[in-house]
Amino acid sequence: MRVIVASDDSGSLKELVFNKGTNTSVQTALQPFHTGVHLSQGLSNRIDKFYKLSETQLLLARHNGAIELVSMKKSAKEVDEAKEPKYDVTEFEVKDIISGLFDQPVLDELISKSKKRSRMEDHFVELYPLKLAKKPLFLAATKSGNLIIVEIDLKAAKIGKMASHKVKAPVEFVTHYDLEKTDNFILAYGGEENLVKLVELSSDFKVISDVWAAKNVPFDSIGLRVPSWDVALRFLKSEKTGVFKFITITKYAHYRKYSTDVEDFRPLQSINMLPKGEQLCSCKIISNTSPLGNFKGTNFEELEFFAADNRRDVYHFNGKGRLLRKMGKGDITGYASHIDVANEYLLQGGLDRYVRVFDLSDHTLLAKIFIGGKVSDVLLLEDGDLQLPLTEKELKKQKKKEAKRKILEAEESSQNEDIWSKLESKKRKVTRLDI
Secondary structure (H helix, E strand, C coil): CEEEEEECCCCEEEEEECCCCEECCCCCCECCCEEEEECCCCHHHCEEEEEECCCCEEEEEECCCCEEEEEEEEEECCCCCCCCCCCEEEEEEEEEEECCCCCHHHHHHHHHHCCCCCCCCCCEEEEEEEECCCCCEEEEEECCCEEEEEEEECCCCEEEEEEEEECCCCCCEEEECCCCCCCCEEEEEEEECEEEEEEEECCCCCCEEEEEECCCCCCCCCCCCCCCEEEEEEEECCCCCCCCEEEEEECCCEEEEEECCCCCCCCCEEEECCCCCCCECCCEECCCECCCCCECCCCHHHCEEEEEECCCCEEEEECCCCEEEEECCCCCCCCCCEEEEECCEEEEECCCCEEEEEECCCCCEEEEEECCCCEEEEEEEECCCCCCCCCHHHHHHHHHHHHHHHHHHHHHHHHHHHHHHHHHHHHHHHHHHHC
8 A cells, every 4th residue: 555644843744664463563564664754844835735636746735825736756766575465655845835825914813812722823724626637726725714716737736826815704514516517616615603504616716706694503402502613514515496404513523404595594414413512623424425424315314423522532424424433432532633534545644643554344453553743634645565575484385385286296197197007008909909
């Protein structure tokens, strides 16, 4: 397997090459074949998000407000073939950069107006493609409410800012509706005390307009206002044209189902999934998803998703909001700052500085690798295992098996010769009697 990891402490990309069964926390277990550190820029310039453009190019969004276009070049690693398998390693090089995409004063003003707000530092919350044509177009969204359309010239290896818009801050997510083709782009966003809003971005990226805005749930049983803090949103397909269905996960572990044709603009249902006060921070739907992770089905109860809290647990829920299991229970010891679903695997990394790979078919841990820094993003490049060279014990066993095979073949050949000799002898006797 091959993954690249954004490591916060060094502000670097780390490339890991390993097989299933690798576990750096066990000395006698299989260890990674390669751990490469690239493009280190320190903690303040750490990588918030990245996206694989092609087999040779990568897009990085850094914590200093810059987006980098990076080339990837593979070369064969020189190895002792008797001790480890052949494999390639990757070299990364920054080809172009745009910067100055943050707006920290917007967040500072919000903090100054309310002591109840959490401390906020601007960073990239999303980075994903809007169009993949001759010149791919990407949406980069920041905590401060900047929506930047990034244009990339793959041949010239150039990156540029095509357009930018402002939405209400603070922003935890910006989700693009990609379940059907539309002339314009439908986006949903929200955050701390910033209820979910749907906006429409014109096809030429010049105009952004409001489409729909949610209202908060009613006061609780003792008459107190329920705090609003959605941290993730995923769309579903809708049976009605112009109507949007989606789910949200809140910081306070509420799972909410929405449809924009509801008259009071409130959720169809709000379920408290973790009544002990755990706080959630992510949502990844497991199967039947679009390229951007939205659910292709129309029924809320048919979906399943993962969510991580701000302590150490990664939860598996069904569409009814019922907890099915905890992934890596007892093994994960720190906040899971990143979870993702890729090729039937769950990729997880976080504050305990380990990257883990789980098999979604049986929920077993396939690999666990210490990288020495908090994980902010993980990308799976290859999921196949490398053919390991044989150990001395296996070589001796193979030689014995080969020697035994040769003896059996020799005995079988000798027996065949005896049979043919007897048949020839009988044939000669019969011929003489006929004469």
